[in-house]
């Protein structure tokens with residue numbers, strides 16, 4: 076670029092006290108006001124982090140080497156950066172901000188790296204896990220909107236590990252998808268299927284994130300859970316999971332995904348379910364009523380929460396495409 080065309084004010088004699096302001100000014104020509112705002116806050120917090128910890132050059136090099144290792148192990152089937160974001164609690168924080176839930180609706184949780192696009196569509200009552208060593212589990216669910224109306228035709232992605240705590244994609248010799256399926260809710264908002272009782276398992280910990288956990292004396296385990304993802308135009312895309320109560324890792328999930336409202340008890344089918352779903356009375360049973368939030372409700376709540384949060388920080392903002400930017404008018 077021709078230096079005479081540079082529009083930003085000149086910088087000289089950069090110091091600890093003015094480097095932040097100057098770095099922000101350097102980024103200020105970006106036309107997109109949201110990008111400008113995100114970069115401004117990122118630079119501010121990064122600089123504050125260095126100033127507050129009195130970060131040494133050695134420590135920063137260690138951090139950069141760690142991030143390099145995180146990048147190196149990433150591939151089409153391994154996303155170590157997402158794992159890092161998960162174990163730092165950032166994934167669940169971003170999900171909670173971006174997909175706020177009015178009370179009474181189903182909360183979201185971490186997606187994790189084991190969702191695939193190869194699950195087969197199954198009908199009501201089908202068997203989604205063929206693991207003979209797993210404890211057979213009948214799962215019966217309803218799906219409603221926040222007014223209590225059943226929602227028909229929602230695409231529901233469901234996935235779980237086998238009884239050894241591995242997803243199908245973690246078995247190099249696998250024959251095809253297993254422990255996962257796609258279902259559609261019926262006219263009464265019901266979907267039901269046969270699965271196995273989930274077990275706890277460790278997140279991938281043979282890479283740099285695993286080393287980090289070890290250094291921090293943290294275990295890599297997730298409590299037993301089953302994943303669900305709901306999609307229907309007009310509704311906020313819901314990524315969630317159900318967690319088994321009293322799991323040994325219920326209160327120390329490596330990726331901070333457990334929520335009270337998503338914690339369930341596994342019961343027995345009993346006479347009524349046994350008859351209706353053709354299982355024995357002592358067959359394990361999981362029931363849950365999911366509640367989806369509309370796109371419009373989510374957007375309104377997200378904007379309201381943003382305004383409250385930024386007001387508390389004393390920031391004057393306006394909303395652009397549902398996201399806050401500084402209000403300079």
Ligand code: BEZ
Nearest residue numbers: 161186187188189278330
């Ligand atoms: C999972 O539940 O599949 C998962 C979530 C976050 C990181 C690793 C695995």
Ligand code: FE
Nearest residue numbers: 187189300302
């Ligand atoms: Fe999982």
